[in-house]
Amino acid sequence: xxxxxxxxxxxxxxxxxxxxxxxxxxxxxxxxxxxxxxxxxxxxxxxxxxxxxxxxxxxxxxxxxxxxxxxxxxxxxxxxxxxxxxxxxxxxxxxxxxxxxxxxxxxxxxxxxxxxxxxxxxxxxxxxxxxxxxxxxxxxxxxxxxxxxxxxxxxxxxxxxxxxxxxxxxxxxxxxxxxxxxxxxxxxxxxxxxxxxxxxxxxxxxxxx
Numbered sequence: 001x002x003x004x005x006x007x008x009x010x011x012x013x014x015x016x017x018x019x020x021x022x023x024x025x026x027x028x029x030x031x032x033x034x035x036x037x038x039x040x041x042x043x044x045x046x047x048x049x050x051x052x053x054x055x056x057x058x059x060x061x062x063x064x065x066x067x068x069x070x071x072x073x074x075x076x077x078x079x080x081x082x083x084x085x086x087x088x089x090x091x092x093x094x095x096x097x098x099x100x101x102x103x104x105x106x107x108x109x110x111x112x113x114x115x116x117x118x119x120x121x122x123x124x125x126x127x128x129x130x131x132x133x134x135x136x137x138x139x140x141x142x143x144x145x146x147x148x149x150x151x152x153x154x155x156x157x158x159x160x161x162x163x164x165x166x167x168x169x170x171x172x173x174x175x176x177x178x179x180x181x182x183x184x185x186x187x188x189x190x191x192x193x194x195x196x197x198x199x200x201x202x203x204x205x206x207x208x209x
Contacts, residue, residue: 036151036152037148037149037150037151037152038150038151038152038153038154038166039145039148039150039152039153039154039166039167039168040153040154040155040156040159040162040166040167040168041141041153041154041155041156041167041168041169041172042155042156042157042167042169043134043137043155043156043157044157045169045173046137046169046172046173046176047130047133047134047137048130049173050133050137050173050176050177051176051177052132052133052176053130053133056129056130056133059129060122060125060126060129063125064118064122064125067118068118071111071114071115071118074111074114075111078104078107078108078111081104081107082104085097085100085101085104088100133176136176136182137172137176138182139182139183140172140175140176140180140182140183141153141172142182142183143175143180143181143182143183144168144171144172144175145183146183153168156169
């Protein structure tokens, strides 16, 4: 199951030195010439490739598998019906063809509504099962930042380029699977931005056939 995160866990400014301390001197003190220590993480992979994340994906897959198959079947039926109407266009009367097309459009509209409801339910369910994992991964990020002295941790999804040795995703997954304790919630002065994100499914494509 492919999963995406709506937000992008843009920044964690943590560690013994905060981001603002690292980037500009405090009044009355000499400038800190140490360059800020930066890391990147694939937050989506960090959440979904933990042991809990893999179990969550399996649970979600089983929960929605039957409904997804039903929706796919209905979509295929509509596509076939559209093809049949097009084949019969030359032999049907204008009125009969119009009724057939209107009936097909009505069924397509109904299926699109069902797809939208299905997608909303899937997103809610996904957020429910992944929220605790996401929270724990965030705590482990704070712990690693404090321990290793990182000033800035960026989500790889919003960084155009980052050297491979800056990526701490595997390290966080290992910490999670080893049941390491998370760090305490950072003080308000520490900058953080995060939220989970669900994938989006394409709407029924029968209309485009």
